[in-house]
Amino acid sequence: MSWLAIDASGGHAGLAVVGEDGATRHKIFAPLRPGLIETLPVLLAEAVRGGGITHVAVTTGPGSFTGLRTSIALAQGYAAAAGLPLWGIGVAPAYHVPFPQLHHPLWVAVRARRGRVFLLRDGVAEAFADEDLPLPRTLIALAGDAANDAASRLAARGADVLLTNAKSIDPVWVAKAAMVQRAAGLAPAPAQPLYVDPPEAKLPAAGLRPAPV
Structure with a gap:
């Protein structure tokens, strides 16, 4: 199996x-x-x-x-x-898997487009500009491909941050x-993509093509 x-x-x-x-x-x-x-x-x-x-x-x-x-x-x-x-x-x-004994909240910072970061914390995913990352109220651990940059920015503002080695x-x-x-007895969660931003695709100005006959 x-x-x-x-x-x-x-x-x-x-x-x-x-x-x-x-x-x-x-x-x-x-x-x-x-x-x-x-x-x-x-x-x-x-x-x-x-x-x-x-x-x-x-x-x-x-x-x-x-x-x-x-x-x-x-x-x-x-x-x-x-x-x-x-x-x-x-x-x-x-990202939580390699840290089963972690005693601090784990924030995951994922690089997004246009100088932004997708921040995953407390079960919620939000997009922030690099300079607008929220300050944690307590010591946090950071993982993700944008963790290094996020940790530097937060530490410069006085946050207490533990940087993990989990970047991907x-x-x-x-x-x-x-x-x-x-x-834990949970049923399989649906495999549907999680998007933080709405899709940027737009309908053609002339509308969609008619369905084939």
Whole structure:
């Protein structure tokens, strides 16, 4: 019995197969661009070649629009075809996995566009300009690809910050986060992308094309 886990929320994509005992049986990373749509299915086929996959887990975000859409669609397709349960795992629960004994709140700072940061804290994801990050009321730990910059800015304003070494998600963490949820008796969370910002896509000025006849 093994878990297939996929993450493409950050600067690269990762895929892992993790046994029920927590042992990593397969793990590989790939660049997010170019060619993720073509590369990720090949990596998945290689990972599941040995069989024994019983659950699928995928990161739902927030993060890269292209990475999330690609990895979630692939996870949904594989789980549906194989008749397996699919667990959607947010970025914050994944980052909590390597710190089971952490006694301080963990804030996750993810780099967004236009000089902003997606900040995940207390189960809420919000976007802030770099200079507008909220000051914590107590000692916090920081993780994520924007953690270094966020820690520097907060410390300069007098905040008490513990900087962790978790800058990107290991797909093994995604599998283990899903295991924790299952052990707690929770049902699989829907694998739908989490967007902090509304979509920027706009309808064509002339409207949509008519449906094919």
